[in-house]
Amino acid sequence: MIERLALIGVGLIGGSLARALRGAGAVGEIIGCGRSAENLELAFDLGVIDGCTRDPAVAVEDADMVFLAVPLGAVRGVLERIQGRLREDAVITDGGSVKGSIVADAAAVFGEVPARLVPGHPIAGTEHSGVGASFPELYHNRRVILTPLPQTDVVALERVRTMWQAAGAVVTEMDVAHHDHVLAATSHLPHMLAFGLVDLLARQQDNDEIFRYAAGGFRDFTRIASSNPVMWRDICIANADALSGMLARFGEEMTDLAETIRRRDGDHLLDIFSRAKTARHAYVDGVSPPKPEQDPEQSG
Amino acid sequence: MIERLALIGVGLIGGSLARALRGAGAVGEIIGCGRSAENLELAFDLGVIDGCTRDPAVAVEDADMVFLAVPLGAVRGVLERIQGRLREDAVITDGGSVKGSIVADAAAVFGEVPARLVPGHPIAGTEHSGVGASFPELYHNRRVILTPLPQTDVVALERVRTMWQAAGAVVTEMDVAHHDHVLAATSHLPHMLAFGLVDLLARQQDNDEIFRYAAGGFRDFTRIASSNPVMWRDICIANADALSGMLARFGEEMTDLAETIRRRDGDHLLDIFSRAKTARHAYVDGVSPPKPEQDPEQSG
Ligand SMILES: NC(=O)c1ccc[n+]([C@@H]2O[C@H](COP(=O)([O-])OP(=O)(O)OC[C@H]3O[C@@H](n4cnc5c(N)ncnc54)[C@H](OP(=O)(O)O)[C@@H]3O)[C@@H](O)[C@H]2O)c1
Ligand SMILES: NC(=O)c1ccc[n+]([C@@H]2O[C@H](COP(=O)([O-])OP(=O)(O)OC[C@H]3O[C@@H](n4cnc5c(N)ncnc54)[C@H](OP(=O)(O)O)[C@@H]3O)[C@@H](O)[C@H]2O)c1
Numbered sequence: 050m051i052e053r054l055a056l057i058g059v060g061l062i063g064g065s066l067a068r069a070l071r072g073a074g075a076v077g078e079i080i081g082c083g084r085s086a087e088n089l090e091l092a093f094d095l096g097v098i099d100g101c102t103r104d105p106a107v108a109v110e111d112a113d114m115v116f117l118a119v120p121l122g123a124v125r126g127v128l129e130r131i132q133g134r135l136r137e138d139a140v141i142t143d144g145g146s147v148k149g150s151i152v153a154d155a156a157a158v159f160g161e162v163p164a165r166l167v168p169g170h171p172i173a174g175t176e177h178s179g180v181g182a183s184f185p186e187l188y189h190n191r192r193v194i195l196t197p198l199p200q201t202d203v204v205a206l207e208r209v210r211t212m213w214q215a216a217g218a219v220v221t222e223m224d225v226a227h228h229d230h231v232l233a234a235t236s237h238l239p240h241m242l243a244f245g246l247v248d249l250l251a252r253q254q255d256n257d258e259i260f261r262y263a264a265g266g267f268r269d270f271t272r273i274a275s276s277n278p279v280m281w282r283d284i285c286i287a288n289a290d291a292l293s294g295m296l297a298r299f300g301e302e303m304t305d306l307a308e309t310i311r312r313r314d315g316d317h318l319l320d321i322f323s324r325a326k327t328a329r330h331a332y333v334d335g336v337s338p339p340k341p342e343q344d345p346e347q348s349g
Numbered sequence: 350m351i352e353r354l355a356l357i358g359v360g361l362i363g364g365s366l367a368r369a370l371r372g373a374g375a376v377g378e379i380i381g382c383g384r385s386a387e388n389l390e391l392a393f394d395l396g397v398i399d400g401c402t403r404d405p406a407v408a409v410e411d412a413d414m415v416f417l418a419v420p421l422g423a424v425r426g427v428l429e430r431i432q433g434r435l436r437e438d439a440v441i442t443d444g445g446s447v448k449g450s451i452v453a454d455a456a457a458v459f460g461e462v463p464a465r466l467v468p469g470h471p472i473a474g475t476e477h478s479g480v481g482a483s484f485p486e487l488y489h490n491r492r493v494i495l496t497p498l499p500q501t502d503v504v505a506l507e508r509v510r511t512m513w514q515a516a517g518a519v520v521t522e523m524d525v526a527h528h529d530h531v532l533a534a535t536s537h538l539p540h541m542l543a544f545g546l547v548d549l550l551a552r553q554q555d556n557d558e559i560f561r562y563a564a565g566g567f568r569d570f571t572r573i574a575s576s577n578p579v580m581w582r583d584i585c586i587a588n589a590d591a592l593s594g595m596l597a598r599f600g601e602e603m604t605d606l607a608e609t610i611r612r613r614d615g616d617h618l619l620d621i622f623s624r625a626k627t628a629r630h631a632y633v634d635g636v637s638p639p640k641p642e643q644d645p646e647q648s649g
Contacts, residue, residue, distance in 0.1 A: 065549035106487055122615075192562065227555075230445055234550050235563040238568045241610075244625040250534050251628035255527075257546035260632030262472055262492065263535040266391040267633070269569045270539045271496075274629045285610045285618050297607035302545055303600035310541075310585045311593035318585050322578035325632050329574045332560030333567070 051076040051212060055112035057105050057127050059083050059092045061174065062144040063118030064183025066095045069216035072185045080139035083119075092180040112246040114212065117143035119152075121283035125154040132158055141207040142167045146232065146280075148196045148225045150287035161333075164202040167209040169195045170228065171218060176275040189217035194226045237284060241296055243274040244281070304334040351376040351512060355412035357405050357427050359383050359392045361474065362444040363418030364483025367397045369516035372485045382408035383419075392480040406434040408466035414512065417451075419442035425454040432458055440505040442467045442512075446532065446580075448496040448525045450587035464502040466507040469495045470528065471518060489517035496525045528536040533591040537584060541596055543574040544581070 051070065056063045059081040070076040081098035082105050083089050089101040096139055109131045110200050117124060121124050124145065135141070141163065148168045155162045155171060173191035175182060193213045197206050210220045223231070250259050309317050351370065354361045359381040370376040381398035382405050383389050391402040402408050409415050409431045417424060424445065435441070441463065445451055446467045454525060455462045472493045473491035475482060497506050509518045523531070550559050609617050 060389070095552060123555070146390065172465050174566075176566075219524065229564050231555065231559055234559045235567050239453050239546060239567055241603070241606060243548065243570065244622050245606055246542065247625040247629045248541060248621050249599055249602060251624060251632075253534065255531065256632070257630070259531055259534045260628075262494070263633060266474075266476075266573045267535050267539055269572060271629055271633060272569060273566045274625045275634070276622075276626070277614065278626055281622050282618040286613045286615055288611050289613050293607045293611035296603055296610065298550055299545065300600045300603035300605075300607060302549060303541070303596055303603060305600075306541060306545055307593045307597035310589050310596065313586045315582050315586055315588050316581040319578055321548050322544050322576075322581050324551060325547040325574045326576070326578055328556070328560075329547045329571055332551075333563060333571060334575070346607055 051114045051208075052205060053078045053112045055078065055080050055082065055105075055108040055115045056098065057082045057108060057115065057117045057121075057131075058119035059088060059098060059101075059180050060118060060178055061180075061182045061187075062171065063116060064092060064095075064097050064180040065090055065185065065187035066116060066118070066171075066212075067092075068183060068185035069188055070212065071096075073215040073217075075212065075215035080108045080112065095180065097180055105130040109135055109139065111136060113139055113146050114208070115139055115141045117141070117145070120189070120277075121147060121287040122278045122279075123283075124151055125158060128154055128158040138165075140165050140167065140208050142169050142195075142209045144169060144171055145287070146170060146194035146236070146284045148161055148194075148228045149173055152196075152198065153227055162198055162200065164200050166206040167195055167197055167201060167206050168225065169193055169209060169212070169213070170232070173218075176277075177274055178277045178280070181318070186217070188213065190247050191218055193218040193220050194223050194228055195220060196223055196228050198225070219241065229291050233288055233295050237288055237292045238295050240273050240281060240301060241285075241292070242299070243271050247271050247274040351414045351508075352528070353378045353380065353412045353414070355380050355382065355405075355408040355415045355417065356398060357382045357408060357417045357431075358419035358423075359398060359480050360418060360478055361403075361480075361482045361487075362471065363416060364392060364395075364397050364480040365473075365485065365487035366416060366418070366444070366471075366512075366516055367368040368483060368485035369488055370512065371397075373515040373517075375512065375515035379413065382418035385390070388480055395480065397480055397483065405430040409435055409439065411436055413439055414508070415439055415441045417445070420577075420580045421445050421447060421450055421587040422579075423583075424451055425458060428454055429456040438465075438473070438496060440465050440467065440508050442469050442495075442509045444469060444471055445587070446470060446495075446584045447508050448528045452496075452498065452525055462498055462500065464500050464568060466504050467495055467497055467503040468525065469493060469509060470532070471513070473518075476573055476577075478577045478580070486517070488513065491518055493518040493520050493524050494528055495520060496523055496528050498525070528589050529591050532593050533588055535586055537592045538595050540573050540576060540581060540597060541585075541592070542599070543571050545569050 054076050067079050081092050081099045081101040092098045107129045171193045213220050354376050367379050379398045381392050381401040392398045405427045471493045513520050
């Protein structure tokens, strides 16, 4: 049970966690903190938060749990502001899409990463933003990856795990660098391709016609290009090394594939497409969403 | 009204047209033609076709409408086989995803493109194949692009248009080369990215984990990588020039984007992502599917 949750960032991720915890009766009071009065008022009207402030230092007063859900570029400023204002036993955790950056930010601000800071990342989301887009079921049966460090306090880790389980999630653990590599591949890289494709097409002369003749597959393929540009700028910068390496490699592969097509090398094309179809079938269609009861990866 | 439809290729595209025309009472008899007895038997059992043969020359006997829905690489062989076996007034049309190639195939086989050949392409489909995946609503309110040539017979064109309208589609016209350029952008290029991404990830050492942590966005983004590899090999070869040019350019842009990320150039990233989000919103979300009654593009 969380007595007082300080929610720094009351958008899709923070708002959905608040709603889920409230629904599960797992939290006493929730104090929201954000930039604009508008979003905070909406959060209050929706019953997502019980009180609000625009100052993180005020938000964390007396909080036993602090959840950071602001864009990654805003994290360091928040940590600077809350330093020295936290309750002695307060646990800090976050929902950021990159884990190396919060570890670096915390080390820079606190001198070393606090034992009661537990980096985390829910593998759930939509392309919409703000508290209006939040909903309590967002984390149901979705994975949350926690990336504790050697110095992480086991009680703090356990409290964060319990919080996510109360929200319906399946909690797993991973090494910080490994998390950032895996997510670069499965999430950050696809977002770059979707943004890049839509941007390329929008710059074509006949872009009007191009988009008019886009079929259903194109809509699905480019849906993630509707995601929040600021959030994605911050993710790119926070995971720059892993992502830029992977994207550069993908760029080269597409240049090679273009040459294979130009040469009309049908055997090579068939190899690539068959391998991809088989892999997608095996991994994506074959793997059902995690179930809390039976997930082999759920660390206990 | 079509008296006798020869369906060369009874898969998703051909089967769905047959079912739609049958449902609309717009066709008398349907003769299916394919490679495997298995798929043809299934088509017969499902009531999609009234008779079948594995010889295109036999299938087109007495047919007043011939619809080609085989992979593009098989089109020339079919045209060679049906040459001289067609009814005098028979109209030939197709559903191939590239239009330059059938024009070239027909010119090679018949010496010149027959006046009663009307190249066409329904902008509808799924990632599934075979007659078992076909359904009568596939073309409802979806666009079909016809790409007539200067020599195309107007009566033949009108008959093909009427056929697609009976199937529920919205028919528009376009120049052959323009069609192939537009489709390279909206369909062929995205398929290359999806196949390429899944293939790249499948070749990573920790591919198991990578796919396990793929969220919903990844499933949508890569769904088209489950499409038929043979069909896509043929599309790539048939549209090699337009597609390879566009893919090479995309490859370069991704290499540049990787460098922008490596440099942590946030302003440039924000520009790209914002432009893409705006374009997708304006063109994809803003454009509702075509309505037969009010579509300004429907040529009459
Ligand atoms: N969206 C996803 O699919 C997803 C999935 C997993 C993880 N994440 C991570 O979750 C975090 C939040 O994402 P979200 O989708 O919840 O974003 P969101 O809906 O845009 O919400 C962001 C919240 O942070 C506040 N905020 C923005 N900039 C700020 C700043 N400079 N200083 C202080 N507060 C600021 C916003 O307040 P105002 O509304 O007043 O600006 C808003 O309350 C990000 O780190 C992201 O990487 C997102
Ligand atoms: N799928 C889409 O989303 C989509 C959308 C628009 C246009 N198209 C175009 O529609 C055409 C057909 O695609 P589809 O999705 O309907 O494919 P499909 O479901 O795989 O059906 C193809 C049909 O062609 C037959 N066939 C395959 N290879 C052949 C060969 N070498 N000689 C004679 N017959 C052969 C198959 O017979 P067996 O089953 O016996 O092999 C099957 O009946 C393609 O040109 C494609 O470009 C597809």
